[in-house]
Amino acid sequence: MQASCGGMELRPALLAWYRRNARDLPWRGTRDPYAILVSEVLLQQTRVEQARGYYARFLAAFPDLNALAQASEEDVLRVWAGAGYYRRARNLHRLAQAVAKTGLPAAPAELEELPGIGPYTAAAVASIAFGKPVAAVDGNVRRVLARLFTVDVPSARWLQETAERLLDRAGPGVWNQALMELGSLVCTPKRPACATCPVARFCQGKGAAERYPLPRARRRTAVSATALVLKGAGGYVLERRDGRVLGGLWGFPLAEGKGAREHLLSRYGLASARPLGTVEHAFTHKKLTIRVYAAPWSGPDEDPNARPLSVLDGKILALAERGPGP
DNA sequence: AATACGGGGCC
DNA sequence: GGCCCAGTATT
Numbered sequence: 001m002q003a004s005c006g007g008m009e010l011r012p013a014l015l016a017w018y019r020r021n022a023r024d025l026p027w028r029g030t031r032d033p034y035a036i037l038v039s040e041v042l043l044q045q046t047r048v049e050q051a052r053g054y055y056a057r058f059l060a061a062f063p064d065l066n067a068l069a070q071a072s073e074e075d076v077l078r079v080w081a082g083a084g085y086y087r088r089a090r091n092l093h094r095l096a097q098a099v100a101k102t103g104l105p106a107a108p109a110e111l112e113e114l115p116g117i118g119p120y121t122a123a124a125v126a127s128i129a130f131g132k133p134v135a136a137v138d139g140n141v142r143r144v145l146a147r148l149f150t151v152d153v154p155s156a157r158w159l160q161e162t163a164e165r166l167l168d169r170a171g172p173g174v175w176n177q178a179l180m181e182l183g184s185l186v187c188t189p190k191r192p193a194c195a196t197c198p199v200a201r202f203c204q205g206k207g208a209a210e211r212y213p214l215p216r217a218r219r220r221t222a223v224s225a226t227a228l229v230l231k232g233a234g235g236y237v238l239e240r241r242d243g244r245v246l247g248g249l250w251g252f253p254l255a256e257g258k259g260a261r262e263h264l265l266s267r268y269g270l271a272s273a274r275p276l277g278t279v280e281h282a283f284t285h286k287k288l289t290i291r292v293y294a295a296p297w298s299g300p301d302e303d304p305n306a307r308p309l310s311v312l313d314g315k316i317l318a319l320a321e322r323g324p325g326p
Numbered sequence: 327a328a329t330a331c332g333g334g335g336c337c
Numbered sequence: 338g339g340c341c342c343a344g345t346a347t348t
Contacts, residue, residue, distance in 0.1 A: 039343085043343040045345090047334070050342090087345080088345085091345085115345095121343085139343075176343090190341095218341090282333085285331070
């Protein structure tokens with residue numbers, strides 16, 4: 001960045017703004033690398049306000065690497081339940097078991113070898129917890145850089161190089177957070193506040209923010225599914241999911257597509273079941289419409305309150321307890 | 327480079 | 338109902 005003629009340069013301008021406007025977030029008050037790691041994993045594709053509660057809850061349950069390493073996977077998932085992307089919890093658990101003895105590595109390359117740690121989280125932890133001079137590029141930084149330099153489809157390589165060039169090597173952790181905070185509070189996806197932006201005079205995309213970066217293509221397909229509510233003496237029949245979706249969590253017997261109902265009935269040796277209602281649940285990539293059927297059950301069952309359930313299965317549980325509605 | 331992967335909040 | 342978030346792993 002060139003020194004400006006009549007004012008401050010970009011770096012001090014952003015840092016001055018950050019000092020005055022940084023939100024008081026719980027993970028900003030700690031130097032504990034483990035706590036910072038937990039916050040960063042929780043923040044993967046998750047809004048700050050949503051992550052707040054889970055952060056407090058997770059650290060209360062597992063205050064350090066050893067506590068997490070010694071917990072059962074199911075306990076970890078129970079605390080994580082509702083936060084989504086459950087692979088994150090299972091990876092964090094595995095990570096703790098891998099480094100409980102040695103402690104977290106400080107080098108980004110070593111961090112990135114750990115399960116669930118990609119380029120962003122490795123850079124964030126290395127810079128914020130260990131002061132390493134590496135740029136952390138998240139969705140906020142991507143948007144800020146695309147607008148600063150009017151790049152409509154920024155590649156991962158360009159983003160990393162540009163962020164490294166801009167990085168304040170004297171205080172990389174604060175710098176990375178300042179850039180993200182700007183994207184979160186000022187340089188927002190819709191209607192950015194260019195009029196009050198501390199770096200507007202350095203920004204080539206000011207006033208045409210909607211063009212930088214261009215929105216990514218997405219689609220969500222509609223999928224029908226069937227769930228089975230088998231109520232026994234002590235709870236319900238719950239299965240431990242082992243697929244990619246909701247892996248490790250427990251839930252009602254569920255199957256997608258045609259013949260799902262017959263498939264489930266035969267799995268439990270049932271001739272019929274009565275319709276209980278419908279549950280809708282949207283994932284990032286598909287929208288599920290689940291027809292829920294109920295039947296009596298006298299075999300082994302599970303207490304749903306004692307098992308980690310996803311929000312989806314919470315909806316089915318609510319329907320089961322409420323009975324067929326109006 | 328493209329796709330799968332949860333949930334919540336905002337317009 | 339669409340959009341998108343302090344992304345990662347897999348293909």
